[in-house]
Each structure stands twice: as C-alpha cells, then as structure tokens.
Amino acid sequence: MSKIGVFVCHCGINIAGTVDVAQVVAEIQKSGDVAFAIDYKYMCSDPGQQLIKESIAKYGLDGVVVAACSPAMHETTFRRTVASAGLNSFRCECANIREQCSWVHQQEKDKATAKAIAITRSIAEKVKGNETLNPLTLPLTHRTLVIGGGIAGMQAALDVADAGYGDKEHRSVILIEKQEHLGGRMAQLSGTYLNFAAAPGLLQGIIERVTHHPNIQVLTGAEVVEVSGYVGNFRVKVNLNPSAPLSPDFTFDIGAIVVATGWQPYDRAKLPEYGGADIPDVVDGLTFEQMLAPGGEIRRPSDGKIPREIVFVQCAGSRDRERGVPYCSKVCCMYVAKQAMLYRERVPDGQAYVFYIDIRSAGKNYDEYIQRAMTNYQVLYLRGKVSKIFREGDKTMVWGVDTLSDRTLEVAADLVVLATPMTPTASAVELGQRLHISTDANGFYNEAHPKLRPVETLTAGIYLAGAGQGPKDIPETVAQASGAAAKVLQLFSKDEMTASPMVATVIPELCAACGVCVETCPYGARQIHPLWNIATVNAALCQSCGACVVACPNKASQVHNWRPEQIMAMVDELM
Amino acid sequence: MSLAYFPGCTLSTKASGYDASGRAVAQALGMPLAELPEWQCCGATFPLSTDNSMSLIAPTRILTQGQKAGGHVTTLCAICFHVLRRSQNFLGEHPEMLERINWFTEEPYQGTTRVSHFLELLRDDLSWDALASRVTRPLAGLKVAPYYGCLLLRPKDEIGLDDPDHPTILHDCMTALGAEVVDFPYASECCGSYLAVSKPDLPEKLSKEIVASARRNGAQAIVTACPLCQYNLDHPQKLIASGDTVPVLYFTQLIAVALGLEEAVWGMEKHYVDPRPLLSDKSSVISHQ
Numbered sequence: 001m002s003k004i005g006v007f008v009c010h011c012g013i014n015i016a017g018t019v020d021v022a023q024v025v026a027e028i029q030k031s032g033d034v035a036f037a038i039d040y041k042y043m044c045s046d047p048g049q050q051l052i053k054e055s056i057a058k059y060g061l062d063g064v065v066v067a068a069c070s071p072a073m074h075e076t077t078f079r080r081t082v083a084s085a086g087l088n089s090f091r092c093e094c095a096n097i098r099e100q101c102s103w104v105h106q107q108e109k110d111k112a113t114a115k116a117i118a119i120t121r122s123i124a125e126k127v128k129g130n131e132t133l134n135p136l137t138l139p140l141t142h143r144t145l146v147i148g149g150g151i152a153g154m155q156a157a158l159d160v161a162d163a164g165y166g167d168k169e170h171r172s173v174i175l176i177e178k179q180e181h182l183g184g185r186m187a188q189l190s191g192t193y194l195n196f197a198a199a200p201g202l203l204q205g206i207i208e209r210v211t212h213h214p215n216i217q218v219l220t221g222a223e224v225v226e227v228s229g230y231v232g233n234f235r236v237k238v239n240l241n242p243s244a245p246l247s248p249d250f251t252f253d254i255g256a257i258v259v260a261t262g263w264q265p266y267d268r269a270k271l272p273e274y275g276g277a278d279i280p281d282v283v284d285g286l287t288f289e290q291m292l293a294p295g296g297e298i299r300r301p302s303d304g305k306i307p308r309e310i311v312f313v314q315c316a317g318s319r320d321r322e323r324g325v326p327y328c329s330k331v332c333c334m335y336v337a338k339q340a341m342l343y344r345e346r347v348p349d350g351q352a353y354v355f356y357i358d359i360r361s362a363g364k365n366y367d368e369y370i371q372r373a374m375t376n377y378q379v380l381y382l383r384g385k386v387s388k389i390f391r392e393g394d395k396t397m398v399w400g401v402d403t404l405s406d407r408t409l410e411v412a413a414d415l416v417v418l419a420t421p422m423t424p425t426a427s428a429v430e431l432g433q434r435l436h437i438s439t440d441a442n443g444f445y446n447e448a449h450p451k452l453r454p455v456e457t458l459t460a461g462i463y464l465a466g467a468g469q470g471p472k473d474i475p476e477t478v479a480q481a482s483g484a485a486a487k488v489l490q491l492f493s494k495d496e497m498t499a500s501p502m503v504a505t506v507i508p509e510l511c512a513a514c515g516v517c518v519e520t521c522p523y524g525a526r527q528i529h530p531l532w533n534i535a536t537v538n539a540a541l542c543q544s545c546g547a548c549v550v551a552c553p554n555k556a557s558q559v560h561n562w563r564p565e566q567i568m569a570m571v572d573e574l575m
Numbered sequence: 576m577s578l579a580y581f582p583g584c585t586l587s588t589k590a591s592g593y594d595a596s597g598r599a600v601a602q603a604l605g606m607p608l609a610e611l612p613e614w615q616c617c618g619a620t621f622p623l624s625t626d627n628s629m630s631l632i633a634p635t636r637i638l639t640q641g642q643k644a645g646g647h648v649t650t651l652c653a654i655c656f657h658v659l660r661r662s663q664n665f666l667g668e669h670p671e672m673l674e675r676i677n678w679f680t681e682e683p684y685q686g687t688t689r690v691s692h693f694l695e696l697l698r699d700d701l702s703w704d705a706l707a708s709r710v711t712r713p714l715a716g717l718k719v720a721p722y723y724g725c726l727l728l729r730p731k732d733e734i735g736l737d738d739p740d741h742p743t744i745l746h747d748c749m750t751a752l753g754a755e756v757v758d759f760p761y762a763s764e765c766c767g768s769y770l771a772v773s774k775p776d777l778p779e780k781l782s783k784e785i786v787a788s789a790r791r792n793g794a795q796a797i798v799t800a801c802p803l804c805q806y807n808l809d810h811p812q813k814l815i816a817s818g819d820t821v822p823v824l825y826f827t828q829l830i831a832v833a834l835g836l837e838e839a840v841w842g843m844e845k846h847y848v849d850p851r852p853l854l855s856d857k858s859s860v861i862s863h864q
Contacts, residue, residue: 272740390760392791397760 009068087207090247141255150184152466153260159485160213179552190292231461266420309416318421329421510556517548579644580608583655592801592842599840634662653801711835713753720794721745822850
C-alpha cells in the first residue's frame with residue numbers, strides 16, 4: 001500500500017472562494033492509500049513548500065499530490081520541492097483544481113467541491129502507479145556548423161573556435177559559404193559608417209583569422225543539402241560543388257548550427273515609379289558603394305560624367321505596405337549619410353539631396369553622425385517621399401515633396417541612389433525548411449522569442465546571427481553573432497545532454513515490429529531496429545505525445561507514467 | 576446587339592465631339608451604343624463622406640437602368656466610369672447600403688450590373704487585333720502621347736482597368752491604329768480636374784507643363800479618354816504661343832479617323848487647338864490605302 005500525501009492549496013480565494021478545501025481534505029483522507037492530507041493558503045510559497053518537505057519526512061510519504069493550479073504553472077516548483085526532500089520528483093503530480101475547476105465553476109460551489117475531490121482522487125491514483133524515473137543522458141557532438149561566411153558567420157565561427165573543442169583532425173567549426181570567397185555583403189562595402197573605416201581592411205583581418213584558425217574548416221562554394229537529427233546530434237550533408245551534376249555529398253556530425261545567411265538587395269524592377277531597373281543613372285546603395293570603394297569612381301553610368309547633382313531616396317521600397325516591404329530596413333538612414341558625405345568629399349562642388357520620411361538614427365553616436373552630414377557637409381535633407389523618377393534628356397528627373405516647406409520639388413539629377421531595403425536571401429525559406437526553422441511573412445528567420453531569446457530558434461541547437469533574422473548593421477550583427485556563439489558554448493559546456501525521461505517506451509515481448517508507430521510518430525522518433533526487429537524510441541526526439549500508444553495494436557507502446565492501467569485507474573475514480 | 580450607353584452630362588454638352596465620335600466608332604465596329612432612357616447626372620464625384628447614401632442614389636439609379644437594359648452599361652466619360660464602377664463595387668461590399676438606397680428608388684437594384692469603359696470593351700471584348708484589322712487609314716507617322724490622368728485608373732484596386740503607374744491601354748489602342756506612341760512622364764499625372772472651375776490658374780499651370788513635356792518628347796498630339804482632361808489640357812493652350820500648341824484628342828476621334836469615317840463624325844469643332852490640320856495633312860501623317 002502506498003503512503004501518499006495530499007496538499008490542497010487555497011490559492012488565496014482563487015480556489016478556496018469556490019471549492020470547500022476542508023471538505024476536499026476530509027474526503028481524500030478516507031482513501032486507504034492517503035497517509036496524510038492538509039490544506040494551506042499558498043502551497044507554492046516558501047512555508048507551503050516547507051510543509052510538503054516536512055510532511056514527506058514526518059509521515060514517510062512515497063508519493064505527493066498537490067491539488068492546486070495547472071501543472072503548467074507549478075509542476076516544476078513542486079517536483080523540485082519533493083526532490084529536495086529525497087523523494088523521486090516523478091512521484092509528485094499536480095491536481096488542477098484551479099483552471100479546470102474553481103475558476104470555471106464559480107457559480108456552482110457544491111458541484112465544484114465534488115469535482116475537486118474527484119480530480120484529486122484521480123491524480124492520487126495516478127501517483128500510485130508512477131515509476132521512479134531519472135533524466136536521460138544523450139550524446140553531444142561538440143562541433144558547430146556555421147552557414148554563411150559573411151561578417152555574422154565569421155564572428156560566430158571565431159568565437160566558438162576560440163573556445164577550443166577541436167584539433168587539426170577534428171575541427172570544431174565547419175564554416176560553409178555559398179560564394180567562392182568569404183566576406184559576404186560587407187566585402188561589397190566601401191567603408192563603414194561612424195568612423196569611415198575602410199570595410200575591406202576591417203574584413204581582411206577577420207578573414208585571415210578564420211582561414212588560419214586551427215579549429216575552423218572553411219568550405220567555400222558549398223551548400224547544405226540535407227539536415228537530419230536533433231540538437232547535439234545533427235547529421236548535415238554538404239555539397240562542395242553544387243553546380244557540378246555528379247558532385248558527391250559529404251556528411252558531418254554536428255552538435256549545433258548557426259544560421260548566418262545574410263541578405264540581398266531588393267529587386268529594383270519592383271519599383272516602376274522609380275524607373276524600375278531601366279534608368280541608367282538610377283542605382284541602388286550597394287552599387288554606389290562600388291563607386292566609393294578603393295579603385296572606384298563616382299561617375300554616371302550613362303556617360304561617365306561626374307555627377308554634380310545627386311539625389312538619395314530613402315525608404316525606396318521599404319515601409320511601403322502596398323507596393324514594397326512593410327518593414328524599416330534600419331541601416332539606410334546611416335549609410336545614406338555616409339554616402340552623401342563621401343560624395344561631398346570626392347565632389348566638393350556637387351550638391352547632395354536626401355529625401356527621407358523620417359530619420360531613424362537610434363544608436364550610440366548615430367544621430368550626431370547624421371547631424372554632421374547636414375551641418376558640416378551641407379547635405380540637403382528634404383522631408384518627404386519621392387513620387388516619380390524619369391529620364392529627360394541626359395538628366396534623371398526626381399519629383400518629390402518637401403513636407404516641411406509644403407512644396408513639391410523637381411530635381412534634375414545626374415545620379416540617383418535608391419536606399420532599397422535589405423531582404424532575405426533568395427534561398428532563405430528553402431534552407432529554413434531543411435533546418436525545420438520558421439521564417440516570417442517577409443522571409444526572415446524567426447527567433448524563439450522577440451525579446452528574451454533573440455539568437456535562438458524554436459528548434460533546439462539552431463541559432464541565428466546577422467541579417468537573415470532581420471535588417472541590422474555591422475555592430476549589431478557582430479553582437480548577435482557573439483550571442484549565438486555564447487549559446488553554442490553554453491550547450492557545449494556539458495559532455496552530454498540531459499532530457500526528460502517522460503518518453504515513449506516499447507515492451508519488447510509485445511512488439512510485433514509492424515511499424516505502425518513509425519508511420520504515426522510526428523517527430524520521427526520511432527524506427528524498427530534492424531537487428532532486434534522491434535520498434536525503438538529515440539528519446540531525444542520523442543515529445544511524449546502518445547500517438548504511438550494509441551496506434552499500437554498490441555499495446556506494446558507506452559509512455560512512462562502514463563501507462564494504460566494508470567489511466568484506467570484514474571478514469572475509475574472519476575466515474 | 577447594341578450596348579446600353581450612359582453618355583453623362585459633359586458628353587452631352589462641352590464634350591459632344593467625344594460622344595459623336597464614340598457613337599460613330601461603336602456603330603462602325605458593330606457594337607452600337609443605345610443611350611439609356613431618362614438618365615440623369617451620375618454625381619460626377621464618388622462620395623467619400625461618412626454617410627454617402629444620398630450621393631449614391633444617382634449612380635445606383637443609372638446601374639438600375641443598366642440592369643433593365645441587359646445588365647451592362649458602358650461609358651466614354653472617365654469620370655462617369657469612375658463613379659459608376661466604384662459605386663458598383665461599394666454596393667457589392669455593403670448590402671445594407673444597397674438595401675437602404677433601394678428604399679428611395681423607383682425600382683430595386685439587384686447589384687449585378689457590369690460597368691465598363693468603352694476603351695476596356697475594345698481591349699477585352701473586341702481585341703486590339705480586331706480593331707487593327709478594321710483600320711483603313713493607319714495613323715502611320717502620327718506621334719501621339721497617351722495621357723491617362725487620374726480617374727480612369729485610380730484607385731488601382733477599385734478601378735482595375737490598368738496599372739496606374741505603367742498604364743498601356745491607350746498605348747495599345749494607338750498602336751492598333753498604326754500611330755507612333757510617345758511616352759512622357761506626365762502620362763498619369765493629374766490635369767487639375769475640377770479646379771478648372773474654382774482655381775483656373777492651377778490647371779493652366781499644369782496644362783502648360785504637361786503639354787510642354789509631351790512636346791519635348793516629340794508628340795504631335797495628345798490622346799485621352801476623359802473629357803475633363805481634354806478640356807484642361809486643350810483650353811489653357813490659348814495662353815501658349817500658337818507654334819507650341821499640341822492638339823488634344825479623344826481616342827474615339829483617332830479611331831474614327833483611322834477607320835476612315837467621314838469628317839462629320841470626328842467632332843473636333845469645339846477643340847481650342849484644332850487637330851484637323853494635322854490629321855488632314857495627308858502627305859505627312861495619314862497615308863491613304
């Protein structure tokens with residue numbers, strides 16, 4: 001016979017205002033397996049938990065039922081309490097008499113009390129059958145795959161690699177890049193804003209460190225073909241030459257993945273009011289960077305003349321729900337200021353105009369930088385949108401509005417630079433599907449929580465860095481990459497992983513290896529063992545949903561502590 | 576079979592040339608226009624007030640007449656078309672408003688009348704190829720700039736006639752007639768519209784810019800599908816030196832010329848800048864077959 005303790009919580013008046021908790025205690029005490037029962041104002045409080053601990057010792061309890069709120073709320077709390085008193089935590093269950101009873105039956109107090117008694121009895125029956133369980137341990141491969149060799153991927157790779165976990169033969173970081181060279185979009189920039197540092201120089205040092213790092217293996221011109229497995233135990237197929245028809249795939253065992261696939265510029269053809277991609281002297285910001293880069297020259301593409309009047313159009317396609325993308329691309333206000341200042345340095349007698357909706361320069365020293373463009377460089381900022389850009393003779397006409405002076409404007413420009421939005425790479429959604437990570441309506445990868453888990457995905461072991469998750473500039477990208485690396489190292493700080501033991505199991509004597517569970521399992525956790533010819537459970541993938549339990553014709557599949565005889569006993573108490 | 580036709584006020588008065596050429600062209604193309612009986616003004620603006628039931632009664636009555644005349648009503652006036660199509664859309668989406676308006680009308684509107692612009696019928700029901708095959712006097716050598724204005728195309732989602740930023744329907748029509756189409760940046764800018772009444776200097780200014788831009792881009796003529804656009808672009812040219820003027824035509828007038836219809840139905844008498852010298856300069860523009 002069991003010795004179960006039942007602890008009935010008032011939850012202030014949340015439960016006790018509706019359910020007669022004294023009566024619940026009185027009734028439950030009549031059960032032969034209940035050695036002790038008591039009610040208390042707040043069971044989750046320190047004195048409440050102390051009461052549970054002391055009672056376990058005093059009455060030699062071998063099972064605990066806390067009749068209180070939903071297990072989603074405090075199951076972890078009470079299991080920890082029970083464990084600290086020396087009892088196996090899986091011998092503790094919560095009977096939900098708040099969300100599923102007192103809160104929904106406030107007008108029927110007698111019936112609510114009867115229902116609370118039935119729920120508590122039913123859970124007491126379950127606890128009687130609960131096994132003593134211990135957390136599972138799973139192997140953990142201490143190797144990271146970084147997808148994308150831009151500044152985000154390289155920073156994450158360096159941070160992880162610097163922490164060790166590898167040697168020349170077994171490098172701890174595999175960095176794969178689709179292009180033939182490292183550097184990503186940053187390699188296409190002339191310089192960074194704030195300090196005008198030349199981007200190629202900044203980047204070169206990082207590329208050197210990555211390529212010579214003893215813990216990093218760089219694979220350029222390569223693509224992820226297939227991803228299987230789970231956190232700590234991914235198997236990733238990589239093709240080193242995707243364009244070659246017979247190029248073989250290589251498979252790597254991987255513990256963690258950092259997705260740093262970056263961005264691509266918006267397709268200008270989608271902006272017909274700005275001439276689509278058809279007006280030669282209209283370029284996007286990235287193209288203008290090439291003119292500013294070492295070896296480049298600021299010239300009109302149409303005839304090679306030095307532009308005397310240049311117009312920058314901010315939000316060209318962004319913050320435009322109807323025709324473009326709805327989001328703010330975040331970096332454009334800053335890089336336009338940089339480009340306009342560099343233009344004024346190179347063409348001192350030239351005039352630069354910037355059309356803007358509003359200036360978004362939130363960041364350390366950012367607004368000061370914009371002010372510098374306005375005051376020190378006499379860049380003419382015009383608050384308003386550009387309605388139309390068209391060719392007239394050898395000029396590119398820009399129609400816009402200045403909402404501060406309430407005038408419509410026409411500028412006969414030599415060169416127009418469109419600050420088009422950052423968009424996810426063309427293959428972002430497809431790669432997301434391969435990795436089982438989700439993308440938002442714009443194709444950016446979703447973080448696990450917008451505020452509190454910004455570098456994780458909802459798939460354990462896969463982390464995000466850089467503009468693939470949303471528009472961001474270099475400092476923010478580097479910070480996020482280091483954050484992703486810290487998450488990888490947090491995972492790697494243990495030799496193996498622990499997982500919940502509340503998973504499906506197979507009674508081998510009953511299993512006919514029919515494979516129904518394999519087809520039923522939504523998580524790919526089941527397979528037929530090739531040698532033993534019985535169904536197996538991959539405990540790391542099992543989410544204990546119970547689908548296999550229902551499907552199994554022989555009742556060979558069971559979930560620990562939710563065995564059929566337990567459930568029948570619970571139902572008996574409720575009927 | 577004839578098409579129920581709503582001329583609207585302007586086509587009965589100032590823009591009678593649009594009406595005359597339109598009817599003649601429709602007749603010649605085998606789709607004759609039958610004027611709705613006892614029609615009244617459509618209201619000339621699509622009502623945008625919070626309670627627009629009063630202003631919707633007039634367009635609804637026209638839609639009801641279209642319903643009686645076979646379920647389809649066509650117009651030439653871009654403004655009437657705009658008002659009727661938007662009213663039709665609005666009533667489709669607001670059955671409670673339709674029910675309310677039906678309290679005030681002599682017979683109930685079912686909500687199903689098709690509203691079309693004649694230009695749209697040429698494209699969708701006839702086809703440009705069919706139009707081209709009927710041309711006897713191609714407008715070869717005539718450089719014509721299509722001018723769309725606003726009301727024929729906007730708002731895009733409600734009117735749905737063509738892309739307001741890159742419209743092609745007038746272009747395609749002119750190409751079918753054998754004319755050389757000239758693009759210019761003002762093609763779908765506003766002409767000043769009703770401000771011709773209260774602030775005539777504004778359309779005068781806009782007209783000057785629009786016409787000058789068309790000229791700069793090589794246009795010998797401007798073609799439009801809206802009586803207000805025609806008026807606002809044509810009449811202010813009295814302020815321009817005669818050598819710099821550009822005639823502003825209705826597309827139906829150019830079709831009439833290209834189909835070889837007699838000059839009596841061209842309806843160009845009320846134009847300020849007379850297009851006839853350009854069109855009758857047979858050696859340079861119109862090549863007879």
